[in-house]
Amino acid sequence: MKQRTNWPVTILIILGSLIILFPLYMSFSIALKNPQELAKSALAFPTVFRWENFTRAIEATNFFNALKNSALITGATLILTILSNSLVAYAVARNMHKKFFKGLYFYFVSALFIPFPIIMLPIVKQTSALGLNNPGGLILLYVVYGMAINIFIYVGYIRSIPVELEEAAIIDGCNTWQVFWKVIFPLLMPINATIGILTCLWAWNDFLLPLIILNDSAHATLPLVQYVFQSEFGTDYNLAFASYLMALAPMVVVYLIAQKWIIGGVVKGSVK
Amino acid sequence: MGKSSPTLTPPVDSSKKRKQKFTKRDWAFYAMVIPAVLLFATFHTFPALQGIYYSFTNWNGISLEYDFVGFKNYIHLFKDKVVKDSYIFTFSFAIMATILVNVISLAVAIGLNAKIKGRNFFRAIYFLPNVLGVLIVGFIFNFFFTNILPTIGERLDIDFLTVNILGSEKYAWVGILLVVVWQACAFNIILYLAGLQTVPSDLYEASGLDGANHWQQFWKITFPMIAPFFTINMVLSMKNFLMVFDQIVAMTGGGPGHSTTSISLLIYKGGFQGGEFAFQSANAVIYFLLIMFVSIFQLKILQKREVDM
Numbered sequence: 001m002k003q004r005t006n007w008p009v010t011i012l013i014i015l016g017s018l019i020i021l022f023p024l025y026m027s028f029s030i031a032l033k034n035p036q037e038l039a040k041s042a043l044a045f046p047t048v049f050r051w052e053n054f055t056r057a058i059e060a061t062n063f064f065n066a067l068k069n070s071a072l073i074t075g076a077t078l079i080l081t082i083l084s085n086s087l088v089a090y091a092v093a094r095n096m097h098k099k100f101f102k103g104l105y106f107y108f109v110s111a112l113f114i115p116f117p118i119i120m121l122p123i124v125k126q127t128s129a130l131g132l133n134n135p136g137g138l139i140l141l142y143v144v145y146g147m148a149i150n151i152f153i154y155v156g157y158i159r160s161i162p163v164e165l166e167e168a169a170i171i172d173g174c175n176t177w178q179v180f181w182k183v184i185f186p187l188l189m190p191i192n193a194t195i196g197i198l199t200c201l202w203a204w205n206d207f208l209l210p211l212i213i214l215n216d217s218a219h220a221t222l223p224l225v226q227y228v229f230q231s232e233f234g235t236d237y238n239l240a241f242a243s244y245l246m247a248l249a250p251m252v253v254v255y256l257i258a259q260k261w262i263i264g265g266v267v268k269g270s271v272k
Numbered sequence: 273m274g275k276s277s278p279t280l281t282p283p284v285d286s287s288k289k290r291k292q293k294f295t296k297r298d299w300a301f302y303a304m305v306i307p308a309v310l311l312f313a314t315f316h317t318f319p320a321l322q323g324i325y326y327s328f329t330n331w332n333g334i335s336l337e338y339d340f341v342g343f344k345n346y347i348h349l350f351k352d353k354v355v356k357d358s359y360i361f362t363f364s365f366a367i368m369a370t371i372l373v374n375v376i377s378l379a380v381a382i383g384l385n386a387k388i389k390g391r392n393f394f395r396a397i398y399f400l401p402n403v404l405g406v407l408i409v410g411f412i413f414n415f416f417f418t419n420i421l422p423t424i425g426e427r428l429d430i431d432f433l434t435v436n437i438l439g440s441e442k443y444a445w446v447g448i449l450l451v452v453v454w455q456a457c458a459f460n461i462i463l464y465l466a467g468l469q470t471v472p473s474d475l476y477e478a479s480g481l482d483g484a485n486h487w488q489q490f491w492k493i494t495f496p497m498i499a500p501f502f503t504i505n506m507v508l509s510m511k512n513f514l515m516v517f518d519q520i521v522a523m524t525g526g527g528p529g530h531s532t533t534s535i536s537l538l539i540y541k542g543g544f545q546g547g548e549f550a551f552q553s554a555n556a557v558i559y560f561l562l563i564m565f566v567s568i569f570q571l572k573i574l575q576k577r578e579v580d581m
Contacts, residue, residue, distance in 0.1 A: 005387055006388055017394055017398065019454070020401060023409070026415075026416065042420055042423075087304050088308040092305065108312065111312075113563065114316075115515055115559060116515065116536075117535070117536050117559060118556040121333070122320075144308075205404070205405035207405070208518065223407045237419075244411060248404050248408055251403045262399075266402070
C-alpha cells in the first residue's frame with residue numbers, strides 16, 4: 001500500500017525549517033557585507049561578497065591559534081575518553097555481580113545528577129593549586145567528567161556482548177588486557193562512534209569549563225575567544241559575524257560529512 | 273537510570289568456576305578501574321564535598337583565614353532577594369522552556385515522521401542547531417533582538433517590537449526563552465522521531481478502520497507508545513534548562529538589573545567576582561538538592577503515568 005505525499009505537512013515542515021535556517025542566513029548576510037551595506041539592510045542578500053571580513057577576523061582574533069587550541073583539546077579528549085572510559089566500563093560490566101564494581105557503577109552514574117555549579121568554585125582553586133589551569137588540565141577534566149554518562153552507555157552495551165567470545169580468547173592464552181583490546185574493543189566500534197560524537201560536540205562547544213579553567217589567553221578555545229573579543233568587536237558586526245561563522249564552521253562541516261552517523265549516534269546515546 | 277542493573281544474572285560468567293581466590297584476572301579488572309576511580313574522586317567527588325564544606329564557612333575565596341559559621345549562609349540565602357529572584361526566574365524559565373520544547377519537538381517529529389518529501393533532508397536541517405555552539409548562537413540572536421527585530425517592528429508599526437526586548441527588565445526572558453527553544457528542539461525532535469519509529473504502523477491502520485481520527489490516534493496510540501521517550505525528554509530538558517548559563521552570558525549578562533540572572537550565573541558571578549565564595553557554595557548545595565529532587569520527582573510521576581497508560 002503506497003501512501004501519497006502529505007503536502008500540507010510538507011509545507012509546514014518547510015516553513016519550520018526556514019525558522020531554523022533564518023539566523024544562519026542572517027549571519028552570512030552580515031558577515032559578507034561592509035558597514036554601509038549593513039546599515040542599509042541587514043537581511044538583503046549581499047551584492048558584493050566582502051570576504052575581507054573573514055581575513056580581518058582571522059587576524060583580529062588570532063583565529064588559527066584558537067582553532068589549534070580547540071582542535072587539540074577536542075581531539076585529545078576524544079581519544080583519551082574512548083580508550084579509557086571503555087576500559088573502565090568493561091571491567092565494571094563484567095563484574096557487576098561483585099559489590100565493589102556494582103557500587104562503582106552507581107558511583108559514576110549518580111554523578112549525572114550533580115549539577116556542575118557545586119563543583120565549579122572548588123575545582124578552580126584545585127586546578128590552579130595543582131598547576132592544571134591549562135589545556136592539559138581541561139582535557140583531564142573532560143575525560144573524567146565524561147565518565148558519568150559514558151560508563152552508563154558503555155556498560156549497557158558491553159553487557160549485551162556474549163562472554164563466550166572472551167572465554168575462547170582466554171583459552172587461546174590471552175590475558176584480560178589482551179582480551180579487552182583484541183576482542184572487546186573492536187566490537188565496541190558502533191558505541192565508540194556514539195560516545196565520540198557526543199564527546200566532540202561537548203568539548204568543542206563548551207564554554208563554561210574553559211572560561212573558568214584556562215587562565216592564559218593564548219590557550220583560549222574558539223567559543224572563549226568569541227566571548228573575550230565581544231567587547232573589542234564593538235559595533236563592527238561584520239567582523240564579529242565573520243568570526244562567529246568561522247568558529248561554527250568546523251563542527252558544521254563534520255556534521256555535513258557524518259550526518260547520518262551523528263543523528264543515529266545521539267539517539268543511541270540517549271535511548272540506551 | 274540503571275535500568276539494566278537489576279537483571280544482573282550472568283549465567284555463563286567464567287569467574288564463577290574459579291571464584292576461590294583473587295585470580296590474575298581479578299587483579300587486571302581492579303587495575304583497570306582504580307586509576308579512574310581515583311581521578312573521579314579527586315576531580316569530581318572531592319570538589320563537591322569541598323563545596324559543601326565551604327558552605328559552612330565565611331570564606332571569600334581569597335583570604336588565608338576563614339571561620340566556621342554553621343548554617344548562617346543558608347539562613348542568609350533564604351532572606352536574600354537576589355537569590356530568591358534567581359530561583360523564581362530559573363524555575364519559571366525552565367518549566368516554560370521544557371513545556372514549549374517538548375510540545376514543539378513532538379509536533380515537528382510527527383510531521384517529519386509523516387509521508388513528506390525529502391524527509392532525510394529536513395531531518396538533517398532540524399538537527400543542525402544541535403551542533404552549533406550555544407554561546408555563539410546566543411551572540412547571533414543577540415544581534416537579531418537588538419538590531420533586526422526593532423527595525424521590523426517599526427516597519428510593521430508593531431509598538432512593542434520597536435524596543436530591544438533584551439533591554440527590558442520585564443521581557444528580556446522572552447528573548448532568552450526563544451533562543452533556548454530554537455536550539456534545544458533539535459535534540460528533542462530527533463529523540464521523538466526515534467520514538468515514533470518504534471510505533472508499529474498496523475496499529476494506525478487498525479484504528480483507522482475502526483474510524484478513529486488523527487487526534488484520537490495521537491492520544492490513544494502514539495502518545496502512550498512513546499511515553500518512555502516523553503519521560504526521558506522531560507527529565508533531560510528540565511535538568512538542562514535549570515542549568516541555563518551560556519545563552520544568558522551571550523544575551524543579557526543576567527540583566528537588565530538582575531532580571532535574567534539564573535542560579536548558575538549567580539553562583540559564577542557571586543563566587544568568582546563578588547567575594548561570596550562560601551555564600552554561593554551554600555547556594556550551590558541548595559541548588560543541587562533541588563535539581564535532584566526535581567529529577568527524581570519527574571521520574572516517579574512520569575514513569576507512573578507510563579504504566580497507567
